[in-house]
Amino acid sequence: MAQKVKLSTIADALGLSTATVSLALRDSPLVAGVTRERIKEAARELGYIYNRRAASLRTSRSGILGVCVHDVMNPFFGEILRSIEDELDRHRQTFILCNHQDQLAKQRSFVDTMLQLGADGLILSPSLGTPASDIRLAEENDLPVILIARTIEGAGVLGFRGDDAYGMGLAVDHLISLGHRRIAMIGGTDATSTGRERARGYRVALDRAGIELRPEWRIEGPRDRHSGFDATTRFLAIPDRPTAAVCFSDLVALGFMYGLSRAGLRPGIDIAVTGYDDIDEAAIATPSLTTVANGQSEVGSRAARALLQRLEGQPATDETVLIHPELKIRQSCGHGLQAQAGDRASIAAKDCT
Amino acid sequence: MAQKVKLSTIADALGLSTATVSLALRDSPLVAGVTRERIKEAARELGYIYNRRAASLRTSRSGILGVCVHDVMNPFFGEILRSIEDELDRHRQTFILCNHQDQLAKQRSFVDTMLQLGADGLILSPSLGTPASDIRLAEENDLPVILIARTIEGAGVLGFRGDDAYGMGLAVDHLISLGHRRIAMIGGTDATSTGRERARGYRVALDRAGIELRPEWRIEGPRDRHSGFDATTRFLAIPDRPTAAVCFSDLVALGFMYGLSRAGLRPGIDIAVTGYDDIDEAAIATPSLTTVANGQSEVGSRAARALLQRLEGQPATDETVLIHPELKIRQSCGHGLQAQAGDRASIAAKDCT
DNA sequence: CTGAAAGCGCTTACAG
DNA sequence: CTGAAAGCGCTTACAG
Numbered sequence: 001m002a003q004k005v006k007l008s009t010i011a012d013a014l015g016l017s018t019a020t021v022s023l024a025l026r027d028s029p030l031v032a033g034v035t036r037e038r039i040k041e042a043a044r045e046l047g048y049i050y051n052r053r054a055a056s057l058r059t060s061r062s063g064i065l066g067v068c069v070h071d072v073m074n075p076f077f078g079e080i081l082r083s084i085e086d087e088l089d090r091h092r093q094t095f096i097l098c099n100h101q102d103q104l105a106k107q108r109s110f111v112d113t114m115l116q117l118g119a120d121g122l123i124l125s126p127s128l129g130t131p132a133s134d135i136r137l138a139e140e141n142d143l144p145v146i147l148i149a150r151t152i153e154g155a156g157v158l159g160f161r162g163d164d165a166y167g168m169g170l171a172v173d174h175l176i177s178l179g180h181r182r183i184a185m186i187g188g189t190d191a192t193s194t195g196r197e198r199a200r201g202y203r204v205a206l207d208r209a210g211i212e213l214r215p216e217w218r219i220e221g222p223r224d225r226h227s228g229f230d231a232t233t234r235f236l237a238i239p240d241r242p243t244a245a246v247c248f249s250d251l252v253a254l255g256f257m258y259g260l261s262r263a264g265l266r267p268g269i270d271i272a273v274t275g276y277d278d279i280d281e282a283a284i285a286t287p288s289l290t291t292v293a294n295g296q297s298e299v300g301s302r303a304a305r306a307l308l309q310r311l312e313g314q315p316a317t318d319e320t321v322l323i324h325p326e327l328k329i330r331q332s333c334g335h336g337l338q339a340q341a342g343d344r345a346s347i348a349a350k351d352c353t
Numbered sequence: 354m355a356q357k358v359k360l361s362t363i364a365d366a367l368g369l370s371t372a373t374v375s376l377a378l379r380d381s382p383l384v385a386g387v388t389r390e391r392i393k394e395a396a397r398e399l400g401y402i403y404n405r406r407a408a409s410l411r412t413s414r415s416g417i418l419g420v421c422v423h424d425v426m427n428p429f430f431g432e433i434l435r436s437i438e439d440e441l442d443r444h445r446q447t448f449i450l451c452n453h454q455d456q457l458a459k460q461r462s463f464v465d466t467m468l469q470l471g472a473d474g475l476i477l478s479p480s481l482g483t484p485a486s487d488i489r490l491a492e493e494n495d496l497p498v499i500l501i502a503r504t505i506e507g508a509g510v511l512g513f514r515g516d517d518a519y520g521m522g523l524a525v526d527h528l529i530s531l532g533h534r535r536i537a538m539i540g541g542t543d544a545t546s547t548g549r550e551r552a553r554g555y556r557v558a559l560d561r562a563g564i565e566l567r568p569e570w571r572i573e574g575p576r577d578r579h580s581g582f583d584a585t586t587r588f589l590a591i592p593d594r595p596t597a598a599v600c601f602s603d604l605v606a607l608g609f610m611y612g613l614s615r616a617g618l619r620p621g622i623d624i625a626v627t628g629y630d631d632i633d634e635a636a637i638a639t640p641s642l643t644t645v646a647n648g649q650s651e652v653g654s655r656a657a658r659a660l661l662q663r664l665e666g667q668p669a670t671d672e673t674v675l676i677h678p679e680l681k682i683r684q685s686c687g688h689g690l691q692a693q694a695g696d697r698a699s700i701a702a703k704d705c706t
Numbered sequence: 707c708t709g710a711a712a713g714c715g716c717t718t719a720c721a722g
Numbered sequence: 723c724t725g726a727a728a729g730c731g732c733t734t735a736c737a738g
Contacts, residue, residue, distance in 0.1 A: 006715055017725045022717060032723060049494060052469040053406045053415070054715035057730045062406070072434075072450070078426035085452070094466045097425070097450040099438070113447045116405040141402060229637040261639035284582040286614035359731055370709045375733060385707060407731035410714045 005046045013042055025050070056118055065307065066114040068098040068107060069125040069149070074224070075279040076249065076296055077125065080148060083300030084123060091308055093120070102128045115141055121307045125149040128191045132156070144310045146303045150193045151320050158306055159320040160299045164194055167292040167325030168201030169208075171246045171274040174290070174327055176209045178334075180244040180272060183211075186231050186256060187222035187248030198248060198276065217242060228255025232263060243272065244333070250275035250282050250291055257285070257332065272333040287331035295323035358401045367395055378403070409471055418660065419467040421451040421460060422478040422502070427577070428632040429602065429649055430478065433501060436653030437476060444661055446473070455481045468494055474660045478502040481544045485509070497663045499656045503546045504673050511659055512673040513652045517547055520645040520678030521554030522561075524599045524627040527643070527680055529562045531687075533597040533625060536564075539584050539609055540575035540601030551601060551629065570595060581608025585616060596625065597686070603628035603635050603644055610638070610685065625686040640684035648676035 007018040014021075016039070024031040024039040031039075042048075056062040067084060069077040081097070088095055096119070100107035107127040111134070114122055121144045126135075132154040138145050139157065147159035175183050185202045188195035199218070206213050216238050222231045228251060235245060235256070247253035253275030257267040267273050268287035275282055275291035282289040302321065310316060360371040360378075367374075369392070377384040377392040384392075395401075409415040420437060422430040434450070441448055449472070453460035460480040464487065467475055474497045479488075485507040491498050492510065500512035528536050538555045541548035552571070559566050569591050575584045581604060588598060588609070600606035606628030610620040620626050621640035628635055628644035635642040655674065663669060 004715095007717095008715080018715085019717080019726080020724055023724090026717095030723070035723080047494075049468050051410075051471070051715055052466075053410045053471055054730090055717070057404075057406045057410055057715085057732085058717045060730075072425045073428060073431035075426060081425075094449070094470075096447070113405075115402050117447075118404070118406055141400075225634060226637060255637060258637050258639045262637075281578060284579060284608060284611050284615075286611045357731095360733095361731080371731085372710080372733080373708055376708090379733095383707070388707080404731055407714090408733070410716085410731085411733045413714075 005048045006051065007048075009046060010039060010042050010048060013046065014038060060118060062118040062120055063093055064114075064117055064119045065093050065095045066098065066110065066119050066122040067095050067124075068100055068110050068122065070102055070127070071099050072097060073099075074251065075281065076251070076277045076294070077149075079279060079296040080125075080300040080303075083297040084304045087301050087304035087308070093308075100127045104129050108134065111138055111143075114138075115143055119143060120311055121146070123148060123303050123307060126152055128189075139316075144307065144316065146307050146310075147320075148299050148303045152193075156318040158317050160303050160306075160323065161194070161320065162294040162299070162325050163322040164197035164325075165201035165204065167276065167294065168198040168246065169205040170325065170327040171276070171290075171292055172202055172205035173209075174329065175244045175246065175272055175274065175333060176205070176211070178244075178272065180242075181211055182214075182217070182240065182242040182244070184217040184219060184235060184238065184242040184245040185248070186219045186235065186245050187228060187252040189220060189223070195248065202246060222252045222255070223248060225251045225255035225258075228252035229259040229262075230255075232256055232259025236263060244274075245271065246274045246276075248276060250277045250279045250289060253289055253291070253332070254281065254285055257287070257289075268332045268334045274333060278328050282328070283330070285332075287334075290330045290333045291328050293326040293328055295325065298323050358399045359404065360401075362399060363392060363395050363401060366399065367391060413471060415471040415473055416446055417467075417470055417472045418446045418448045419451065419463065419472050419475040420448050420477075421453055421463050421475065423455055423480070424452050425450060426452075427604065428634065429604070429630045429647070430502075432632060432649040433478075433653040433656075436650040437657045440654050440657035440661070446661075453480045457482050461487065464491055464496070467491075468496055472496060473664055474499070476501060476656050476660060479505055481542075492669075497660065497669065499660050499663075500673075501652050501656045505546075509671040511670050513656050513659075513676065514547070514673065515647040515652070515678050516675040517550035517678075518554035518557065520629065520647065521551040521599065522558040523678065523680040524629070524643075524645055525555055525558035526562075527682065528597045528599065528625055528627065528686060529558070529564070531597075531625065533595075534564055535570070535593065535595040535597070537570040537572060537588060537591065537595040537598040538601070539572045539588065539598050540581060540605040542573060542576070548601065555599060575605045575608070576601060578604045578608035578611075581605035582612040582615075583608075585609055585612025588612075589616060597627075598624065599627045599629075601629060603630045603632045603642060606642055606644070606685070607634065607638055610640070610642075621685045621687045627686060631681050635681070636683070638685075643683045643686045644681050646679045646681055648678065651676050 007021050011018045011021045021039050024036040098110040104127050123146050125148050130152055132152050135145050135155040135157055145157050149161050151159045188198055190196050219231050219234050222228045253273050257273055260267045260271055265271055275289045278291045278293035282291050360374050364371045364374045374392050377389040451463040457480050476499050478501050483505055485505050488498050488508040488510055498510050502514050504512045541551055543549050572584050572587050575581045606626050610626055613620045613624055618624055628642045631644045631646035635644050
């Protein structure tokens with residue numbers, strides 16, 4: 001390539017100063033309209049590329065926002081990202097994505113990079129084991145943080161997540177209302193706020209119905225489709241097998257349903273299944289998945305908006321906003337226990353998406 | 354927060370120059386071991402944060418790589434990203450992700466941002482309609498580009514993708530060998546090299562077997578799970594209905610199988626189905642999906658390595674590397690046409706993952 | 707082995 | 723409405 005084109009190249013070509021050129025390119029009213037057009041024209045012709053690093057070194061505003069989640073391939077986070085992106089796109093903010101895969105070290109190295117790049121803010125679904133001090137370190141170095149999906153005790157920052165305990169209660173209540181008394185819970189871990197809250201909702205709902213929880217009903221661990229599939233074996237081995245299972249997430253539920261089918265059982269007929277999140281796929285799965293809408297698009301857009309507001313100078317708060325979940329009844333719980341003798345076609349023909 | 358800690362803060366505190374501090378922090382052998390340790394210790398104590406913008410303004414190396422694909426939520430790209438990430442993590446390069454959703458404008462604004470940030474390189478799965486001149490513009494401004502998944506005529510840069518025509522041929526040949534003569538192709542568009550190549554492979558394979566392609570067999574368009582699901586209606590309306598369908602991607606195939614089940618048909622028994630990509634889910638889907646392994650992890654890691662090598666000074670080439678695809682036979686094509694009378698359990702019991 | 711000085715390409719008071 | 727000059731925080735020859 002030829003010599004690099006910078007502000008001074010344009011200034012020299014037009015016999016102006018770099019100050020004028022800089023102002024004109026950013027549409028400052030201080031520059032006369034004609035001059036501004038001449039400058040923009042010249043910039044275009046010369047193939048000028050704005051150097052953000054130089055600008056942000058001077059202004060200490062980078063136009064970069066970081067978004068760090070467990071895994072962007074997980075549709076739950078994917079849907080959150082989509083709404084964050086929608087919100088941010090209108091504000092000329094570049095956003096940098098990172099998957100931490102629940103590894104604290106990866107998250108730390110990302111936060112560090114954001115600090116080094118002078119990022120303007122960070123939306124974080126914190127990795128398992130994130131101490132509150134990590135959040136404070138970022139905040140102390142002028143990197144505002146907003147938490148999503150999971151929260152951290154004592155972090156002292158704004159967070160948005162679904163009301164997990166309440167939501168899981170909805171799923172369990174629904175199964176109980178259909179006549180189920182032996183209900184397993186598959187997936188999730190006590191190491192995250194999400195896992196703890198959903199498990200609590202499960203326990204409380206059983207208790208409320210006067211059902212005594214048997215320890216073997218709780219299959220901890222699975223958090224993706226594959227491990228949901230693998231959990232089928234353990235589920236089928238439970239003595240006095242449960243007639244229903246609430247799953248930690250839709251992904252776990254979808255994998256579990258694959259597993260049940262593979263074992264020759266019909267989800268929604270032989271075993272009632274619920275998911276959590278209401279990802280896009282839940283409506284077209286067959287049987288379609290009864291699940292709890294977790295408001296991911298609301299989480300994303302509210303987090304993005306809150307961050308933008310802080311950048312515009314609004315004071316920080318440390319509230320945790322709980323998004324209200326909603327039960328979506330579809331096919332995967334059949335029509336209650338009495339339907340267990342029913343045939344497959346009756347369900348297949350019904351479209352409840 | 355207190356006063357910002359910079360190199361000079363450390364230098365002053367220790368009575369050294371910023372030059373020495375800078376060298377020490379980057380482990381230069383020019384600095385005495387003892388001094389280096391004193392400096393690092395002080396940096397830690399003072400909470401020093403390296404300012405990358407300042408450094409990269411000076412060195413014109415940013416440590417940033419851009420990765421821009423259609424959609425990170427698509428497992429096909431997700432798996433590519435995973436392997437890119439693995440490769441890049443070891444090289445202290447930050448990578449910035451972008452979904453262009455096949456919108457040229459979004460892709461352009463991302464490439465622009467990379468240019469402005471002085472990114473060191475770009476891995477791109479080009480949006481539909483990307484002109485070769487866009488790639489050349491980036492290259493001319495010192496932003497090396499490597500293409501993945503799709504290629505662009507005349508771009509003149511290195512690219513990695515699967516051999517799509519050959520791969521689709523494998524799927525069609527397989528169905529023909531099982532006795533199918535009426536085979537539909539669902540999904541994909543002629544607007545991308547991938548779509549064109551896979552459709553070509555489909556046509557060529559039918560032709561080779563002496564089967565005359567009927568226009569109504571080609572259902573263009575679907576490229577995700579939802580549209581695969583929706584395509585079921587059109588498929589079922591084809592006069593003299595095909596007994597098999599090759600799908601543009603696994604996602605389309607999985608959606609299509611949901612659609613078939615919803616209509617009371619059994620994929621793998623009533624209708625044979627193949628996918629393309631061999632994403633993780635293909636093996637656990639029920640029926641598990643016969644598909645074409647598309648080498649996404651190889652595409653990702655080779656693209657990342659090639660980019661890193663270019664950053665280290667290796668000369669650019671303009672080759673398109675075709676990764677060799679491989680047929681994965683599972684359950685979704687049953688055991689050939691004769692199995693169509695078989696019952697569901699016989700398939701469900703077989704584990705071909 | 708360490709230091710003084712210039713410069714990367716912007717933006718921002720300040721002056722006129 | 724436009725210009726001259728300083729400075730953001732680094733790194734890199736160059737000197738000693």
